[in-house]
Amino acid sequence: MKNYLVLLLVIGCFSSLAAPSRKMIEGAGSAQQFPHSASVIIFDSTKVDMIESGLSYYHEHRLVKILTPEGAKQFATFRYDYDPLSAYVEINRIVVYYRNGEQKEFTLNDEVDYPAPGSVILWGARQKMVEIGRLEPGDAFEVFVSKKGFTYALLQPTDDDSKYIPPMRGHFYDIVPFWSDVPVQKKVYQVAIPNTKSVQYKIYNGQLAFNEKKGAEKTIYTFSADNIMPFRNEPNMVAQSDVAPKLLISTSPDWFAKSKWFYQVNEDYGSFESTPEIDRKVKEILKGATSEMDSVSRLTHWVADELRYFGLSMGKGEGYTLHKGSVNFRDRCGVCKDKAGMLVTMLRSAGFESYAAMTMAGSRIDLIPADQFNHSVTVVKLSDGKLHLLDPTWVPFVRELWSSAEQQQNYLPGIPEGSDLLETPISAPENHYVKISAHSKLSADGALTGEIHFTAEGQSDAALRRIFTGSFKALWQRNLENELLKITPQARIISASYGANPYRYMDGPIELKIEFVIPDYAMVTSQEIIFKPLASSGIFDGAMRHLNLDLSLSERAYPFRDGCSRSVEITDKTTLPSNVSVAWKPEMEKISGSGAEFEGSFNLNGTELVVEAKAWFNKRIYTIEDWPSFSGAVKMQKLLIDNPVILKIEK
DSSP states (O other): OHHHHHHHHHHSSOOOOOOOOHHHHHTTOOTTTSTTOSEEEEEEEEEEEEOTTSOEEEEEEEEEEEOSHHHHHHTSEEEEEEOTTTEEEEEEEEEEEOTTSOEEEEEGGGEEEEEOOOOSEEOOOEEEEEEOOOOOTTOEEEEEEEEEEOSSOOOOOOSSGGGGSOSSTTOOEEEEEOOOSSOEEEEEEEEEEETTSOOEEEEESSOOEEEEEEOSSEEEEEEEEEEEOOOOOOTTBOOHHHHSOEEEEEOOOOHHHHHHHHHHHHHHHTTTOOOHHHHHHHHHHHTTOOSHHHHHHHHHHHHHHHSEEOEEOOSTTTTTSOOOHHHHHHHOEEOHHHHHHHHHHHHHHTTOEEEEEEEOSSSOOOSSOSOOOOEEEEEEEOTTSOEEEEOTTTOTTOSOSSOGGGTTOEEEEOOTTOOOOEEOOOOOGGGGEEEEEEEEEEOTTSOEEEEEEEEEOHHHHHHHHHHHHTSOGGGHHHHHHHHHHHHOTTOEEEEEEOSSOTTOGGGSOOEEEEEEEETTOSEEOSSEEEEOOGGGSOTTGGGOGGGGSOOOOSSOSSOEEOSOOEEEEEEEEEEOOTTEEEEEOOOOOOEESSSEEEEEEEEEETTEEEEEEEEEEOOSEEOGGGHHHHHHHHHHHHHHHHOOEEEEEOO
């Protein structure tokens, strides 16, 4: 089989690039020419041959020149990641071209195959490795890799090539990045597809050279680019795949076909079959439910809280079929697809019409129907006839059914009639408010005493609540103290309350009340008192993720993202000593725009200094046009955090 695969790839539809010359390597550039790169890729060629079943044969051919000692260290060992359940891989040959004129070749006999490092998801991912040994700047190596199979889903092992056929049999898809972290002088992607297939492709975020050559049985599509320079990242930008050049190609006709397939493959597998034990648990959970939405909420949060996030590869249908409800209920653990499947099973047991859906956490799904999914969620059809999104993976201890940290993402439900690609809605900022208010007294010696209150909703509620849900109860008091200690090491908590049991997050929004005393909080001189109003000092900034974003760019080239839409309301009332006046205070600007809004004020009412600030951050994913108002609003809130009030002592 090995020899057949290599022969097919080398002499099949395509011919390989010519062997490199010393002149080609020497002319590829140096560390002086590419001062920020440890290596340069002289050429990168991928050639694919698809057959009618959907089985695809890949031949990868790459030539890399080492530029720095760091690059030499990086490539002392060549590694190739793959999953044996979906791909067969061979590192056929590696040739090292030393700068002193010597040459060394490594073959299949030098290849080592070992399990890839594990995580909370335990599957059969592996690495092919060849120990190249010591390299020096100026050396180069050429690598030939053969592969058959696909990348994204996992299948049940068999004794033949059927396990390497994509889940949608008879179809081909690929997502090809045309960006790089190092310079690439030439990159070529070529695929031969039977003429019986309908092909659609699109080039995103750039231009590629393209050639189409139709043969008697197959059409060869060739895409290439020269002189690809390292992609320039920006702070807080969206995923590289959303903005960098890439190719999407697929033989799948449309998203409706994908939706129908996903529905049917799970129904055929019996993913959502209930059991008497599950039925009894559903009745127990729904006892006392007062409405349709209450029932849905109870089941969603039971699955969210009771199934620990942990995954184990279990054979048939891995990656696209959801484990059966009986397995998930028994083990009380699973990854996203297990949680989504368990919820579908329980909703159906309760009489609801429910299905699984696919989405992409972390980046955009583009319109070509390739497999651009890494996350599974649930949809339920309620009495209004609409599909409602549920995500039991992302809502443990979150007062939502669908996590608003997933706003503006595409998803595809697997439903009988099929569906087009859909998009998750924007959640209004007020659904994720954080409100901070303080009443305190500043003494002439600089001591500050008083109370500070916090309340929050939605994603902001979850962020504040993690002080409790993310640690043992014995640490709760210390966690609260740590927030005050961020402001000053002199802070002491006199008393603290947090309303209901923080674990009972569905009872209502979180409410924190802290009574404090802070000796020597203000800096006192013979003429001035300098201090920061506590509520506007950035305390509990975990609920205000925007404060940690990099604002160094005046203009942006790419869209950017925050954790969630949110609103912030700050009110601080400080009673001042009777013999002071305000000598200096931060000047607040009103910010208004498509990205965010801000308004704030300082007012002295007798001896009471009142600071008020409100900010609205409107989305999760922002365009470059949103940047001026977004960064302006954040800067205004940071102005409150970073700048004290100066009080003049009247004699």
